[in-house]
Amino acid sequence: MKNVPLKGVIAYPITPFDALEKVDIPLFKKQVERLVVSGSDAIAPLGSTGVLPYLSDEEKEAVAEAAIQQVAGRVPTLLGVSNLTTERTVYHARFAEAAGATALMIIPMSYWKLSDEEIFRHYDKVAAAVSIPIMAYNNPATSGIDMSPALLRRLLQIPNVTMIKESTGDIQRMHLLRKTLGEEVAFYNGSNPLALAAFAAGASGWCTAAPNLIPELNNALYKAVLSGDLDKSRQVFYRQSELLQFIVAKGLPRAVQAGLNLLGEEGGYLRSPLMPLTAQEISELERILSLVHSPAPLDQSFIS
Numbered sequence: 001m002k003n004v005p006l007k008g009v010i011a012y013p014i015t016p017f018d019a020l021e022k023v024d025i026p027l028f029k030k031q032v033e034r035l036v037v038s039g040s041d042a043i044a045p046l047g048s049t050g051v052l053p054y055l056s057d058e059e060k061e062a063v064a065e066a067a068i069q070q071v072a073g074r075v076p077t078l079l080g081v082s083n084l085t086t087e088r089t090v091y092h093a094r095f096a097e098a099a100g101a102t103a104l105m106i107i108p109m110s111y112w113k114l115s116d117e118e119i120f121r122h123y124d125k126v127a128a129a130v131s132i133p134i135m136a137y138n139n140p141a142t143s144g145i146d147m148s149p150a151l152l153r154r155l156l157q158i159p160n161v162t163m164i165k166e167s168t169g170d171i172q173r174m175h176l177l178r179k180t181l182g183e184e185v186a187f188y189n190g191s192n193p194l195a196l197a198a199f200a201a202g203a204s205g206w207c208t209a210a211p212n213l214i215p216e217l218n219n220a221l222y223k224a225v226l227s228g229d230l231d232k233s234r235q236v237f238y239r240q241s242e243l244l245q246f247i248v249a250k251g252l253p254r255a256v257q258a259g260l261n262l263l264g265e266e267g268g269y270l271r272s273p274l275m276p277l278t279a280q281e282i283s284e285l286e287r288i289l290s291l292v293h294s295p296a297p298l299d300q301s302f303i304s
Helices: 025-037 057-071 086-099 116-129 149-155 171-181 192-200 215-227 230-250 252-262 279-293
Strands: 008-011 078-080 103-106 134-138 161-166 186-189 205-208
Touching (some): 008 215, 025 057, 057 078, 057 086, 086 103, 086 116, 116 149, 134 149, 149 161, 149 171, 171 186, 171 192, 186 192, 192 230, 205 215, 215 230
Parallel strands (some): 134 161, 161 186
């Protein structure tokens, strides 16, 4: 298999802001620490959950350095470096590599819809500028670009493009990826409600914001899958499925920020134009979290 440094539950922190909408680095480091000590298998700052497009270059650099310093090599770090232009993406990719990132995540970003050839050349130029592995991220809901399995297969011709993150929410697409890409390629689920189905389709890991709120359940699902215990896998997944659907439907940064506050943790503030959840939505989230935490404790063999 090509160089694949990531597996399991890959946790995506939010980027918290203060009341003046400035990035709150001390709070960010505190939130990253929670994810590391809760058992996440990797930390992935500057994704959609981390509102990457809402940050300046200087803020992206500060968040990247803070994450890598806080993680301190305890788990791998997957850093988002996407930008509208290839030149800026190369810049952030080089910065992330120099800062000590384990791997990079890149999603095509464009005002004009890009052709397959433009996307390929974009990845090829970025990959040529660094030596660490790259995850190609397909999420048409946020980027407006849907990379076909054929294009993803072509991207894997680039030596250090070694991983695929699939977030279309189409489980058949995941099965198709496994069939067309073969067992030598690692693909990752980016659709929270499909976590169990994606593992069944052969996903190597789950890229998710959920560990900010329910790390124990997320980790237990992965361990149950690894053990081959289908009944336990279903039990653990069904217990968290409503929350997974909620955080996607309401927007990951909004839902995680509100959830952290409900759990007694600091969620910080959002950056405009994002607005906090409404009082009704917060009440609904509180109800869901109470249900998630109310059943009998999980089998300790899937937690420790």
